Amino acid sequence: MVQGPVLVFAESFGPDFRKSSLEAITEGRRIAGLLGTGLVVIAIGDGIKNAAADLGTYGVDKVLVADAPDLKTFHPDYYRTVGLEAVRKVNPSIILIPATSSGKDLAPRLAIHLNTVVAAESTKLEIEGEKLIATRPVFAGKAFLRVTMNSIPFVATLRPNAFDAKEAPAKKTSQVEELQFNKPPSRMTVHEYHAHAGKKTDLTEASVIVSGGRGMGGPENYKILEELADTLGGVVGASRASVDAGWRPHSDQVGQTGRTVSPTLYIACGISGAIQHRVGMINSKVIVAINKDPEAPIFGFADYGIVGDVFQIVPALTNDLRKYLGK
Ligand SMILES: Cc1cc2nc3c(=O)[nH]c(=O)nc-3n(C[C@H](O)[C@H](O)[C@H](O)COP(=O)(O)OP(=O)(O)OC[C@H]3O[C@@H](n4cnc5c(N)ncnc54)[C@H](O)[C@@H]3O)c2cc1C
Numbered sequence: 001m002v003q004g005p006v007l008v009f010a011e012s013f014g015p016d017f018r019k020s021s022l023e024a025i026t027e028g029r030r031i032a033g034l035l036g037t038g039l040v041v042i043a044i045g046d047g048i049k050n051a052a053a054d055l056g057t058y059g060v061d062k063v064l065v066a067d068a069p070d071l072k073t074f075h076p077d078y079y080r081t082v083g084l085e086a087v088r089k090v091n092p093s094i095i096l097i098p099a100t101s102s103g104k105d106l107a108p109r110l111a112i113h114l115n116t117v118v119a120a121e122s123t124k125l126e127i128e129g130e131k132l133i134a135t136r137p138v139f140a141g142k143a144f145l146r147v148t149m150n151s152i153p154f155v156a157t158l159r160p161n162a163f164d165a166k167e168a169p170a171k172k173t174s175q176v177e178e179l180q181f182n183k184p185p186s187r188m189t190v191h192e193y194h195a196h197a198g199k200k201t202d203l204t205e206a207s208v209i210v211s212g213g214r215g216m217g218g219p220e221n222y223k224i225l226e227e228l229a230d231t232l233g234g235v236v237g238a239s240r241a242s243v244d245a246g247w248r249p250h251s252d253q254v255g256q257t258g259r260t261v262s263p264t265l266y267i268a269c270g271i272s273g274a275i276q277h278r279v280g281m282i283n284s285k286v287i288v289a290i291n292k293d294p295e296a297p298i299f300g301f302a303d304y305g306i307v308g309d310v311f312q313i314v315p316a317l318t319n320d321l322r323k324y325l326g327k
Contacts, residue, residue, distance in 0.1 A: 004153070005038035005062075006031050007092035007146060009083065010044030010055070011074075011102055019205050020098035022165035024060065024158045026126060028096050029168060033126045037093065040064065042086040042179070043128045044079060046072035053176050059168030064089065066179040073193040074102035077186035080109045085179055087114060092153050093130055099157035099260075100204060106229065108156045116151040121260070123162040132156070141282030159283065160205045161262040200233050203252065207264045208234025211254055211281070212242055215270015215291065215310055219247035225269060228318045231327055235324070237261065237281075239271045255280035269310045273298025290314065 008028040010021040022101045032039040038061045042054040045067065054063045066082040083106065085214055087095070093112065097103040099121045107118045119134035123144075128135045134156045138145050203209065210229040212222055225236050237250035240255055253259055256276040266284035271277060273289070273296055280289070282301065289302035290313050299305040307312055322325075 003037070004091045004093040005034070005040045006096065007086060007090055007095045007153075008039070008041050009095070009097045009103065009106070010041050010043045010052075011098060011100060012048045012051070013044065015045075015047050016051050017043070017048075017055075018098065018100065018202075019165055020100055020103075020158070023160065023163040024096045024098045025058045025060060026166050027158060027163040028094075031094060031096075031125055031127065031132065034094075035130075036060055038062065040086075040090045040092065041174075042066065042083065044071050045084055046070075049176075053174070056172045056174040057167045059170070059172050060174045061172065062090070062175045064177050064179050066181050068181045070183055072179060073190060074187070075188065075190050076105055077184055077188060078111060078181070079106050080113070081184045082179060082181060083110045084113055086088060087153070089179075095153050095155045096322070097155070097157045097308065099159045100202075103157050111155045112153070114153060116147060116155055118155055119147045119149070119154070119156040121159045122156045123159050123262075124145075125156065125158075137283060140279035145229070159262050161207060161264065162283070203235060203237055203254070203259050204263055206235045208232045208267075209237045209254070209261055209263045209265070209281075209284070210234055210267045210269065211237035211239065211267050211271060211278075211317065212248070212310075213239035213271030214241040215272075216242060216243070216247070217270075221311070222248065224314045224318070228267070228314055228321070231318050231321050231325065232265070234265070236264070238264075239274075239277050250292035268298055268302070271298060272296050273301065274282070 006028045010017045019058045043062045052063045083251045097107045111118045122134040124135035139179045210225045237253040237254045243253045262283040264285045267288045269290045287302045289298040290306045
C-alpha cells in the first residue's frame, strides 16, 4: 500500500545539483502526482543550502538538507547515514536515486538496511494499480525486465539521460528542513577527490558522446573527435583498447569495465563493437558508427553506419556540422 511520499536523492556537484538528480526529481514528481502523494528531496553536499531552497521550481514539497564539509563528496557510510535518517523522518513508499557512480553504491547500502531490494538502472517507471513497475535493461541491453517489488520502500536507481529534467509548470515554495549530520564511525576514509580536468560534463550525464577506439591509431588523433564533440556540445569517450594503450584515461572508458552511458547521440569512431563495449552504450538513443570495415559488429546495432576512414569522415562531418549549426 503506497502511502508515504516519494523520496529522491539529489546529489550535488559544487554548489549545484547534478543533471541526473534533476531528472530523478522530475520523474519523482510525475510518480508522486500519479499516486497522489508528496515529493520529498534529500539534498546532500557542502554549501548547497541555496540550491536546495530553489528546488520549489521542480515542484518539490519538502527538502531535507544535509549540508556539511564531510558531505562534499560521496562517502559510503556518511551518505548512508544521512539517507537512513531521511527515511526515518519521512517514511517514504518509493526512493529514487540517480544511477551515478555514487548512487549505484548508495542504493544497495540503503536497501539492505531497509530490508528491501533495488531495481537498478531503471529506464522507465510506471504505476499499475498501486504498484510501481520499473523497466531495466539486462543481458547487455538485449532484453528489458519489468520489475515490481512487494517490499516497501521500493528503491530504484534511474539511469542518467533516460528521464527528462523539467521544472514544474507551477513553482512551489518547498518546506526546507535541515538534517543534523552526526558523523558515524567508519573504516573508510576519502582522502582526495579528483574531478576530471577539462571535462565539462561527466560522461554518464553527457547527451552527446563521440567515442574513439583502436581505429584512432594514437592519442594525438583524438583531437578530431574533440573538435566534433565540441561542435555538438558533447564529450569524448573511448573503448578499452584505447584506454589500455594509454591513449585516454580510464574515466573515459565506456563498457563493461568502464562507464555505462545513455546519451541522446553516441558516435563510435574506429570501434569494432565488442560485446563488452556494447553493454556500456547500447541504451544510447541514437548510435552512429564510423568504421572502415563493413563487417564490423557495431554495424549490427548502430542506427546509422558510415563505412569509411575516420580521418576523412570525422573532419568532414565536423566541418559540415559547423556550417549547419552556424559555429
Ligand atoms: C572482461 C573484459 C572486459 C572488457 N571491458 C571492456 C570495456 O569496458 N569497454 C570496451 O570498450 N572494451 C572492453 N573489453 C575489450 C573488448 O573485448 C574489445 O577488445 C574492445 O572493445 C575493442 O576495442 P576497439 O573496438 O577500440 O578495438 P578493435 O576491436 O581493435 O576495433 C578497432 C576498429 O577500428 C576500425 N578501424 C581501424 N582503422 C580505422 C579507420 N582509419 N577508420 C575507421 N575505422 C577504423 C577497425 O575496422 C576495427 O573495427 C573487455 C574485455 C574483457 C575480456
